Amino acid sequence: MKRIYLDHAATTAVDREVVQTMLPYFTETYGNASSLHSFGRDARNALNASRQTVADALGAQANEIIFTSGGTESDNLALKGVGKGHIITSSIEHPAILSTCRYLEDHGREVTYVPVDSDGMVDPVDVESAITDDTTLISVMHANNEIGTIQPVSEIGSIAKDHGILFHTDAVQSFGKTEINVRKMNIDLLSVSSHKIYGPKGVGALYIRKGVEIEPLMHGGGHEMGMRASTENIPGIVGFAKAASLAVERFEQDTRHLTGLKDMLIAGVMDSIDDVTLNGHPTERLPNNANLRFAFVEGESLLLHLDMKGIAVSTGSACSSASLDPSHVLLALGIAPEDIHGSIRFTLGRGNTESEIRYVLEVLPEIVGKLRAISPLAGG
Amino acid sequence: MEYSEKVLDHFANPRNIGEISDADGVGTVGNPACGDMTTVYIRVKDGRITDIKFKTFGCAAAIATASMTTELALGKTLEGALALSRNDVADALDGLPPVKMHCSNLAADALHAAVEECMAK
Ligand SMILES: Cc1ncc(COP(=O)(O)O)c(C=O)c1O
Ligand code: FES
Numbered sequence: 001m002k003r004i005y006l007d008h009a010a011t012t013a014v015d016r017e018v019v020q021t022m023l024p025y026f027t028e029t030y031g032n033a034s035s036l037h038s039f040g041r042d043a044r045n046a047l048n049a050s051r052q053t054v055a056d057a058l059g060a061q062a063n064e065i066i067f068t069s070g071g072t073e074s075d076n077l078a079l080k081g082v083g084k085g086h087i088i089t090s091s092i093e094h095p096a097i098l099s100t101c102r103y104l105e106d107h108g109r110e111v112t113y114v115p116v117d118s119d120g121m122v123d124p125v126d127v128e129s130a131i132t133d134d135t136t137l138i139s140v141m142h143a144n145n146e147i148g149t150i151q152p153v154s155e156i157g158s159i160a161k162d163h164g165i166l167f168h169t170d171a172v173q174s175f176g177k178t179e180i181n182v183r184k185m186n187i188d189l190l191s192v193s194s195h196k197i198y199g200p201k202g203v204g205a206l207y208i209r210k211g212v213e214i215e216p217l218m219h220g221g222g223h224e225m226g227m228r229a230s231t232e233n234i235p236g237i238v239g240f241a242k243a244a245s246l247a248v249e250r251f252e253q254d255t256r257h258l259t260g261l262k263d264m265l266i267a268g269v270m271d272s273i274d275d276v277t278l279n280g281h282p283t284e285r286l287p288n289n290a291n292l293r294f295a296f297v298e299g300e301s302l303l304l305h306l307d308m309k310g311i312a313v314s315t316g317s318a319c320s321s322a323s324l325d326p327s328h329v330l331l332a333l334g335i336a337p338e339d340i341h342g343s344i345r346f347t348l349g350r351g352n353t354e355s356e357i358r359y360v361l362e363v364l365p366e367i368v369g370k371l372r373a374i375s376p377l378a379g380g
Numbered sequence: 381m382e383y384s385e386k387v388l389d390h391f392a393n394p395r396n397i398g399e400i401s402d403a404d405g406v407g408t409v410g411n412p413a414c415g416d417m418t419t420v421y422i423r424v425k426d427g428r429i430t431d432i433k434f435k436t437f438g439c440a441a442a443i444a445t446a447s448m449t450t451e452l453a454l455g456k457t458l459e460g461a462l463a464l465s466r467n468d469v470a471d472a473l474d475g476l477p478p479v480k481m482h483c484s485n486l487a488a489d490a491l492h493a494a495v496e497e498c499m500a501k
Contacts, residue, residue: 298416300439301391304383308392319416319439322381322479341416341437374397374443376408376419376435 003310004356008196008288008349009145009173010314014239015198015350021242022200025235033232034223043234050241054205057244058190059181066206066227067237071172071193072096073217074206077228078139078168078189079104081214085136086110090122090151091332093141096191097170098328110134118333119281120149128159137166142190143174146316146329146345147280148289150178157186166212172196172204176247177255177286188212194236198350199243203236254350258287261348261357266290268361273368279330279343288349291316293335294342296378297371302344305367311360316343338377383440384474390444395451398433404501407493409486416483418446420490424498427457434487441480442487445469449487461495464488 005013025046031039033047051062058065068074075096079087089101091113101111112130116122122140131138138160143150153169160167168189171180176197182190189212193204208214208227220229247254269276275295294302299315306313316327318341326340335343346360372378383391400421410417416438423431432454436446449469453461466484470476476484 296437298438298442301443304388304391304440317439319442319483324479374394374435375437376417377437 001310002359003312004352004359005312006346006348006352006356006360007312007314009148009345009347011195011201012198012349013351014195014200015243015246017246018199018239018242022235022239025238029234033234034221043232046234046238047232050237053241053245054192055207057175057180057248058192058207059183060207061210063225064182064207064210066208066224067232067240068204068206068228069202069233070195070204071170071191072204074172074191074193074204075139075170076100077206077214077217078191079137080217082137082166082168083215084109086112086132086134088112088114088127088130088135088138088140090114090116090140092116092120092144092146092149092329093139094145094170094172097139097141114140116149116332119284120144120147120279120329120333121281121284122151122156124152124155124159127156128163131159131163131165135163135165137168139168139170139189141170141173142180143171143178143286144280144329145173146327147291147333148173148286148347149281150174150284150286153187154185160188161186173286176244176251177258177288182207182209189214194240194243197243197247200236200239203233203240205240250350255287257350258348261352261354262288262290262346264354265346265348265357265360266292268357269364272361272365277339279333279335286347288347290346290348292344292346293339294344294368295339296342296375297368298341299343301371302342302367305371306344306360306364309363309367311363314345314347316345317341381477381479383444383477386448386473387441387444387476390447390473391440394434394436394443394447396433396447396454397435399435400431400433403433403494405494405496405498407490407495407497409489409493416442416486418442418486418490420446420450420487420494422453422461422491422494422498424458429453429456429458429461434490436487438486439480439483441476441483444473445476445484446487446490448472449491453491458495458499462492464491 031043299317403421
């Protein structure tokens, strides 16, 4: 059976060019970047070049980039690294932010969670009015991983700047899919991850604006300018940098491709199936995200039927989570729990094709029809 | 979390779907923990279930347990149907993932409610 991967917000396949770029760093250029000999020098050169590439992709300087083990670590480093004060964040952040905030609350820190509107948008006015004398950090994600809504980060950044507060944004989902310039957007701290942009898993970076003081999480040999001890994962970092440069190079082509497929999918589903709603913002959203709500059916059932047809998606349904809690993001939009059940996230990628979307549009109406036929909620 | 072959079979090809318009008993049960819902319809003759149908809104486990419950209950006496437990249903499906055991309550409870309604008549 042909398999169709529509879960690129979860992770992506590593680009073949990226793999090729990485390979020599396992077996030939395997030195420790801290060593003084030529093996070390070669690794160090690769590390420096990679740092420059990632910096360029963000409009930053190389010495403002700290490589980490991924988005989660970058988020932890940013939040825990700002050692004191009140934090303002949003109610729809990724668990890497929310769980870290809960941890900090357990350790006596105060956190304010600003709400979002029904499209998943944070109102910068709410952020500004949450500021207290004790506020040290605002952390609002750039684009949401479930619904793809893109936040007004530039505006939030300038509010933070006006108040002399640090601004962090989790750009794990937006990196490579929207324009990012840390200077223009008034960003002090920004998290990115490699495996969402066709790079290897287990690598990411935190941009730390020059002059911003952050406490490291890892203590040890003083790697990464003392910000993250541990021998650098050179193959991973080289792969991440290659993936970042491909994302920049292919930005316009990717955006056109993804937007076309996403619009085709949304329009096709709306045309062929009744009682479907788009979750998230109609226009201010990632070009690859279609989060759709199918009334009267449950998401795990929908997901498994699609899986039986070879189509991979994800759902915000309570039934598919270990905790049996519905998606905190969809709840924050004010969607009723029974409606959240029928939400499916399709996230498209560079490798998807029109014929794949046509196949989805061919099988989906029948699956939804079948589940509605057995649903007591569908009214006969 | 993995579903057994039998769960997936009953999920993909549920048996006894639908409604019975002049049923002798109807039971509807919803689980507030995750907002799912099952309705079971029975027709009874000489104290035995001669026809049974169901409708479910819920996950694969909820659909599969409802389907299996109707299979197990068909032909049983009302007392036999009342004795059918969620564990019987889960066992007949070669087990359910632990987090999904609560879904199997739904179908057995809906069946019991339908039988009780019938007995009360
Ligand atoms: C918005 C967001 N932040 C953080 C993460 C965590 O990134 P990583 O998997 O690299 O730790 C993810 C990915 O799941 C994400 O979507
Ligand atoms: S119906 Fe919600 S977990 Fe089974």
